[in-house]
Amino acid sequence: MGNRSHLTPWTQTHYPRRVLDVGTGTGDWVFDFAEEYPQTELIIGTDLSNIQPDETPPNVQFIIDDSTEEWLDDDLDFVHTRDTNGCWEDMNSQIIQQAFAKLNPGGWLESQEMDVQLYCDDGTAPADHGLRLWLNELDRVSRITGKPCSVTPNLKQWFIEAGFVDVREEIFKVPTCGWPEDPEQKQIGIWCEEMLSSGIDGIARAYQLRVAGLTMEQHQVSRDGFCSLLFPLDLPIKHLQLSGVF
DSSP: OTTOSOOSOOOSSSOOSEEEEETOTTOHHHHHHHHHOTTOSEEEEEESSOOSOSOOOTTEEEEEOOTTSOOSOOOEEEEEEESOTTSOSOHIIIIIHHHHHHEEEEEEEEEEEEOSSOEETTSOSOTTOHHHHHHHHHHHHHHHHTOOSOOGGGHHHHHHHHTOOSOOEEEEEEESSSOOSSHHHHHHHHHHHHHHHHHHHHHHHHHHHHTSOOOHHHHHHHHHHHHHHHOOOOOTTEEEEEEEEO
């Protein structure tokens, strides 16, 4: 995204007064936005888990909250989500429509979510590539939970149906390893590989044990099978896609 924290056309002279980051996690995005826009009156980050730092800038507040319930704050200028795949039973009604109802006139909603499939520009990634299989399994099991990970194909249309106007979508390629020659894209690929390497077991374990009903031994066999196909991730021209809708 070109080192931008947002795609919405905020500037130092035209900035939101009150901001809500839904599903804030560790609050990294909130801190980045607060640093970029210290003049913003209040930036709220909500999450089910209390994993944010205790020390915050004066205009930052973290709240433990179930965002699928009705939001109490109806004085918002900017609502933001990022990487919330699998968090909602119905992102359209629970988040997008609710954001439209709570935003002030002229307010913006922006969602940056990862697509749950593997892309390959030259078509050399086989159908049984480990990452493709793992993403397919993630998509399948998340649908069983009732909280599907695949939301990007519908995001733009959901915004429009909710009543937002001038809706735009930008698609960003995210290399799965350091194969690009461009230094910035190469670094993104290295970060992505580290993220996949460190995060796959935790994500798969949660779904397979809690949802699919596998034993720990069955999960370990499944994990080892996926990982043997998955790594190394150095097949060229292979990437994920980040979809930004605002």
